[in-house]
Amino acid sequence: MPTSTELITTTLTETFDLDPADVTPERTFEELGLDSLALVEMGLMLQERTGISLDDVPLQTTIGGLAELMDRNEADQALTAAPNSTS
16 A cells, blocks of 8 residues: 555646656645645545545645645544454
């Protein structure tokens, strides 16, 4: 299974025809030339692929920052789905 960073990078390069060398964890979506509409489109694609809802991600967010957010949301979902174990 690809990491969140890999998933974001693949989505950006395939959907918006960006050079993979330009899509690094430190880059913001604004630096990559995306506008708010493109960011919404990317968020919907990622939600479709992962089930994680990504609402209101600012253009100044870095790719690494979004990947961390996705990882936290995924971990939160796993904890919520796990049965409580009390001894």
